[in-house]
Amino acid sequence: MKQRTDRLGWWAALAAAVLVLGPLLLPAAAITPLNYIGLHALVCLGLVLLAGMAGLTSFGQAAFVGLGAYTSAVLVTSLGWSPWMSLPASLLVAGASAWVLGWLTISLSSHYLVLGTMAWGMSLYYLFGNVAGLGGYNGIGGVPPIRLDWLGLSVQQSFFVLIWLFNALAFLVVRNLLDSRMGRAIRSLKDPVMAQAFGVWTTRLNVSIFVFAAILAGLSGWLNVHYVSVVNPGPFGIGASIDYLFMAVVGGTSSLAGALLGPAVVELLRTVVRDTVPGLMGVGGSFEIMVFGVVVILLLRGSGDGLMALFRRGAAGRGGPVAPAGAEPYPRRARLEKGAPLLEVRGLVKRFGGLTAVDAVEFKVAAGELLGVIGPNGAGKSSLFNVLTGVLAPTEGQVLFQGRSIAGLNPRRISKLGISRSFQHVRIRPDMTVLENVALGAYGRGGPGLIESMLRLDRAEEARILFEAQRQLERVGLADVAGQPAGSLPLGQQRLVEIARSLAGDPVLLLLDEPAAGLRFQEKAALGELLRQLREEGVTMLLVEHDMDFVMNLVDRLVVLQYGKRIAMGPVDQVRGDPKVIEAYLGGMEAS
Numbered sequence: 001m002k003q004r005t006d007r008l009g010w011w012a013a014l015a016a017a018v019l020v021l022g023p024l025l026l027p028a029a030a031i032t033p034l035n036y037i038g039l040h041a042l043v044c045l046g047l048v049l050l051a052g053m054a055g056l057t058s059f060g061q062a063a064f065v066g067l068g069a070y071t072s073a074v075l076v077t078s079l080g081w082s083p084w085m086s087l088p089a090s091l092l093v094a095g096a097s098a099w100v101l102g103w104l105t106i107s108l109s110s111h112y113l114v115l116g117t118m119a120w121g122m123s124l125y126y127l128f129g130n131v132a133g134l135g136g137y138n139g140i141g142g143v144p145p146i147r148l149d150w151l152g153l154s155v156q157q158s159f160f161v162l163i164w165l166f167n168a169l170a171f172l173v174v175r176n177l178l179d180s181r182m183g184r185a186i187r188s189l190k191d192p193v194m195a196q197a198f199g200v201w202t203t204r205l206n207v208s209i210f211v212f213a214a215i216l217a218g219l220s221g222w223l224n225v226h227y228v229s230v231v232n233p234g235p236f237g238i239g240a241s242i243d244y245l246f247m248a249v250v251g252g253t254s255s256l257a258g259a260l261l262g263p264a265v266v267e268l269l270r271t272v273v274r275d276t277v278p279g280l281m282g283v284g285g286s287f288e289i290m291v292f293g294v295v296v297i298l299l300l301r302g303s304g305d306g307l308m309a310l311f312r313r314g315a316a317g318r319g320g321p322v323a324p325a326g327a328e329p330y331p332r333r334a335r336l337e338k339g340a341p342l343l344e345v346r347g348l349v350k351r352f353g354g355l356t357a358v359d360a361v362e363f364k365v366a367a368g369e370l371l372g373v374i375g376p377n378g379a380g381k382s383s384l385f386n387v388l389t390g391v392l393a394p395t396e397g398q399v400l401f402q403g404r405s406i407a408g409l410n411p412r413r414i415s416k417l418g419i420s421r422s423f424q425h426v427r428i429r430p431d432m433t434v435l436e437n438v439a440l441g442a443y444g445r446g447g448p449g450l451i452e453s454m455l456r457l458d459r460a461e462e463a464r465i466l467f468e469a470q471r472q473l474e475r476v477g478l479a480d481v482a483g484q485p486a487g488s489l490p491l492g493q494q495r496l497v498e499i500a501r502s503l504a505g506d507p508v509l510l511l512l513d514e515p516a517a518g519l520r521f522q523e524k525a526a527l528g529e530l531l532r533q534l535r536e537e538g539v540t541m542l543l544v545e546h547d548m549d550f551v552m553n554l555v556d557r558l559v560v561l562q563y564g565k566r567i568a569m570g571p572v573d574q575v576r577g578d579p580k581v582i583e584a585y586l587g588g589m590e591a592s
Contacts, residue, residue, distance in 0.1 A: 026160075028156060031156055031157065031160050032156065033267055033268070033271060034160065034164075035156070035159055035160055035163050035227065036263075036267060037260075037263045037264050037267050038160075038163035038164050038166075038167050039163060039220050039223060039224050039227075040220070040244065040247055040263035040266075040267070041167055041259055041260045041263050041264075042166065042167060042170060042216045042217070042219055042220040042223075043061050043062075043065060043216065043217045043220050043244045044244060044247050044248040044251065044258075044259040044260075044262055044263055045167075045170055045171065045174060045213075045216055045256065045259040045260075046061065046212065046213025046214070046215075046216040046217055047061060047213065047244060047245060047248040047253065047259070048174075048248055048253050048254075048255070048256060048258060048259045049174065049186070049209050049212065049213055050209060050210065050213050051245070051248065051249075051253045052248075052252075052253030052254045052255070052258070053178070053186050053187050053189070053209075053253075053254075054186055054189040054190065054205075054206055054209050055189060055190035056106070056113065056189075056206060056209070056210070057113060057114050057117070057245070058117045058210070058213070058241070058245070059114060059117045059118045059121055059238060059241045059242060059245065060101075060117040060118065060120055060121030060124070060238075060241055061121075061213065061214070061217050061241050061244050061245070062121065062125075062217075062235065062236045062237065062238070062240035062241040062243075062244060063120065063121045063124035063125060063236055063241070064094045064097070064098060064213075064214040064217035064218050064221070065217045065218070065220050065221035065224065065235070065236055065240075066124060066125070066128055066221060066231075066233065066235070066236030067090070067093050067094045067097055067124070067214075067218055067221065068090040068091065068093070068094045068217065068218030068219060068220065068221025068222045068225075069090075069221035069222065069224055069225035069231045069236075070128060070134060070140075070221075070225075070231055071086065071089050071090040071093045071094075071218075071222075072086040072087070072089070072090045072143070072221075072222045072225050072226065073140045073143050073225050073231045074133065074134070074140070075089055076143060076144060077140055077142060077143060078133070083144065083145075083146045083222075083226050084146070086222070087219075087222055090218050090219070090221065090222040091215050091218050091219060091222070093218065094214045094215055094217060094218025094221070095211050095212075095214055095215045095218065097124075097214065098210050098211045098213070098214030098215075099207065099210075099211050101120050101210075102206070102207040102210040102211060103207055104116070105117060105120070106203060106206045106207050106210060107203060117241075118238055118241075121237075121238050121241050122237070122238050124236070125233055125236055125237045125238065126233075128232075128233040128236060129233040135231075135232065137232060137233055137234075138232060139230055139231050139232025139233065139234075140230065140231050140232075141229070141230045142229065142230075143225050143226060143229045143230060143231065144226070144229070145158075145159075145226050145227065145229060146158065146159070146162060146226045148161060148162070159223070159226075159227050162223060163223055163227075166219060166223065167260075170216060170219070171256060171259075171260075173454045173455075174256060174454075175256060176453060176454050176455070176456045177450065177453050177454050178256075179321065180448070180453035180458050180462060181439070181442075181443060181447045181448065181453065181458065181461065181462060181465055182205075182448070182449065182450050182453045183453065184432070184436055184439060184440045184443070185200045185205060185440070185443055186205065186209060187429055187431075187432060188200065188429055188440055189202055189205065189206060189209075190429075191427055191429070193391060193411070193427070194423070194427040194428075195440075196390075196410065196411040196412045196415070197389065197411050197415055197420070197421055197423075198415055198420070198440055198441050198443050198444055198501070198505060199412055199415045199416055199443050199444025199505070200412065200443055200444075201412055202412075208450055212450075246262075246266070247262040247263045247266045248262050248306075249262070249306055250262040250265055250266055250306055250307060251263070251264075251265065251306050251307055251308060252305050252306025252307055252308030252309055253305070253306065254305050254306075254308070254309075254431070255306075255308040257308055257311075258306050258307070258308040261306075261307055261308060262306065262307070265307060320432070320433030320435060320436050320483055321433075321435065321436065321439075321462075321466055322435075322466075322483070323435060323466040323467055323469065323470035323482065324463045324466060324467055326467065327463040327464045327466075327467035327468075328460075328464055329464070329467070329468070330442070330445055330464060330468055330506065332506055333418050333506050333507075333508055335367065335508065335538065336367040336402070336508075337367060338366075338367055338368035338538070339366050339367060339368065339369075340366065340367045341364060341366060341367075341403075342365050342366060342367045342369075342401070342402060342508070342509060342540055343364065343365040343388075343399070343400070343401055343509060343542070344363075344364045344365075344398075344399075344400040345361060345362055345363050345364070345388070345397070345398075345399055345400075346362055346397055346398040346399075346400070347360050347361075347362060347396060347397040347398065348360070348361045348362070348384070348387060348394055348396070348397035348398070348399065348407075349361075349394065349395045349396035349397050350380075350383050350384075350387050350392060350394055350395050350564075351395045356564050357380045357383035357564050358380045358383050358384050358387060358394075358564050359380070359563070359564035359565045360397070360565070360566075361380075361384060361397075361559075361561070361564070361565070361566050362566065363559045363566065363569055365509070365540065365542055366540075367540050368535075368538055368540055369540055369541075369556050369557070370531065370535045370540075370541045370543060370554065370555045370556050371541070371542050371543065371555060371556065371557050371558075371559065372543045372544075372545060372551045372554070372555035372557070372558045372559070373385075373542065373543065373544045373545070373558075373559045373560075373561065374544075374545055374546070374548060374551055374558060374559070374560055374561070375546075375560055375561035375562055375584075376546075376562065376584065377546070378563070379561040379562050379563065379564070380561050380563070380564035380565075381514075381544045381546070381561060382424060382513070382544070383564070384544070384561070385421075385424075385511065385513050385544050387399070387407075388419075388511065388542075389411055389414060389419065389421050389511060390406070390408075390409050390410050390411040390412075390413070390414040391411060393407075393408045394407050394408065401414075401417060401419065401509070402417075402508075404417075406419075412444075415444050415505065416444050417508075418505075418506070418507050418508035418509065419507060419508065419509045419511065420441065420502035420503070420505045420507035420509075420510055420511070421502060421510075421511040421512070421513065422495070422498040422499055422502055422511070422512050422513055422515055423498065423513055424513040424514045424517065425517075426491065426494045426495060426498060427498070428486045428487070428494060428497055428498065428501075429486065430485060430486055430487020430488075431485060431487065432485070432486055433482065433483055433484060433485060433486065434473065434478060434481050434482050434483070434484055434485075434486050434489065434497055435466065435469050435470060435473065435482040435483065436469075436486075437486045437497055437501055438469040438470075438472055438473055438497060438500045438501045438504050439465050439466055439468075439469035439504065440501060440504075441469070441472075441500070441501035441502055441503070441504030441505045442465045442468050442469060442504040442505060443505075444505055445465075445505065445506070447461040447462075447465065448461055468504055469482075469500075469504055470482060472500040472501075472503045472504045473500050475500065475503065476496045476497075476499055476500045476503075476530055477496070477526075477530070478493060478496055478497065478500065481493065490523075491518050491519065491523075492519050492520065492523030492526070492527070495515050495519065495523075495527065496527070496530070498515075499512070499515065499530070503534075503539075507539075508540065509540050509541075509542065510534070510539055510540065510541045510542070511541075511542045511544070512531075512541060512542070512543045512544065512545075513544050514544060514545055514546055514547075515527060515531075515543070515545070516528075516545060516547045516550045517546065517547075524547070524550055528550065528553075528554055531543070531554060532554065543555060552572055552576065553572075555572065556571075556572075557569070557570060557571055557572070558570065558571075558572055558575040560575055560578070560580075560581050560584075562580075562584040567580045567581065567584060568580055568581050
């Protein structure tokens with residue numbers, strides 16, 4: 001932790017030196033492109049959050065730049081506001097517009113989201129050119145600049161200080177955000193099913209990020225309009241949005257530094273190509289664009305994650321957080337007495353059109369019990385599991401948890417009741433450390449929100465979460481790999497990471513979906529020993545599994561499914577000798 005603090009101190013000192021000495025030492029020819037790089041970097045920073053962290057692609061960010069610019073231009077030129085008074089209004093208009101548009105479009109997926117953002121991006125562009133009072137396509141001129149006369153700087157030098165001061169603050173805020181409980185949730189949004197399973201309200205968080213990215217774009221627009229003293233619809237069309245996204249991709253959307261590197265590389269390349277190609281070739285225009293495109297392709301060749309991936313090659317990965325030696329523990333959830341009814345499934349049915357995947361299944365789980373649900377491929381185990389965890393809504397029947405109906409609730413609400421799960425196919429964030437992945441499981445236990453995280457007011461709560469995550473890693477025997485990228489672990493350890501992540505939420509009921517799938521013999525033995533240990537500690541578990549040998553010596557009771565129906569239920573010895581089970585599952589093998 002001290003090393004990270006020292007590194008932050010060096011970056012802060014460097015930023016302060018640039019702000020103080022830059023305007024005094026740099027010539028005007030250098031300050032102008034640096035100012036535009038800074039304006040673009042604010043927009044690209046929002047796109048890194050959207051595209052790189054949350055997996056959302058927006059082709060409309062230039063429209064939010066326009067909203068910030070036009071709001072300030074109208075208030076300053078028509079109503080006589082000072083530029084500084086118009087700043088909150090510009091950010092508010094950009095943010096409020098993004099909030100409305102976000103709720104309308106964020107629920108869309110894949111290419112529909114892209115088309116949705118393009119649609120309102122183009123709509124706002126034409127709105128700027130046709131609304132009365134905005135100057136049409138000629139725009140609004142005479143917008144006064146922001147002056148810092150008390151520093152004795154020219155207008156251009158003043159904007160250098162302002163632009164890069166706002167950039168420094170924005171990057172610091174985003175860095176704080178990502179290094180927090182909310183940041184881990186943001187980085188999990190690319191897998192919404194996994195995120196919801198641990199209490200993340202994915203839609204609201206996506207919209208919140210969308211609004212924040214729009215506010216950054218609105219800030220860029222406010223700075224831009226007072227820098228150039230004129231605003232018209234030209235710079236805010238769909239082409240400009242594509243340009244911003246292009247800059248972010250060139251720099252690398254998985255790194256905050258990519259939001260700065262992309263605009264710098266693109267702007268400098270454009271300047272060099274524009275100034276060099278006509279003199280060398282005797283031609284310009286489209287030929288310059290072709291040369292620029294070829295150069296960018298060559299730069300990106302061999303890097304699927306922007307130029308920042310090239311800088312990271314051969315270097316150590318991003319250091320993750322370190323768990324504190326001690327912290328105030330979370331209070332545990334109330335537990336039922338051993339043997340008390342915990343989960344009851346009544347006549348559960350799930351149909352997909354004409355296919356009945358789960359057919360009138362019934363069983364109970366008692367507190368402290370390890371119940372196994374087995375069956376051959378196609379028996380309906382996964383469909384049953386997804387209905388119990390809220391991924392699928394039941395067609396008929398009831399699911400009662402501690403006497404309360406949970407049928408049809410979404411995974412986020414089911415998680416908050418104290419039900420945690422693992423997945424049939426491992427779902428972790430490979431680019432996050434093992435400790436961060438496990439800490440995600442404690443998200444639903446509460447904590448500071450976005451604003452507190454941005455201002456770093458969440459450190460006490462963050463210490464509790466990381467301490468809990470480390471405790472669960474020790475519980476499953478992975479404490480020594482806490483700082484490694486989760487994607488670098490073998491499959492067996494990744495499955496243990498999933499179990500530790502589920503335990504970090506202090507579940508009343510732990511649902512395990514084929515945790516032994518794909519494991520070697522030694523890994524299965526270690527997993528079985530862990531599950532026995534958890535049962536001795538009083539953890540109630542429902543184990544859905546295909547491996548008969550793995551289950552038989554582990555569970556208290558068994559439920560056997562075939563073609564969606566329950567064909568047997570009871571103690572292991574009883575189920576093992578059931579003729580229906582032998583015929584359907586064991587393929588005629590004699591019961592031992």
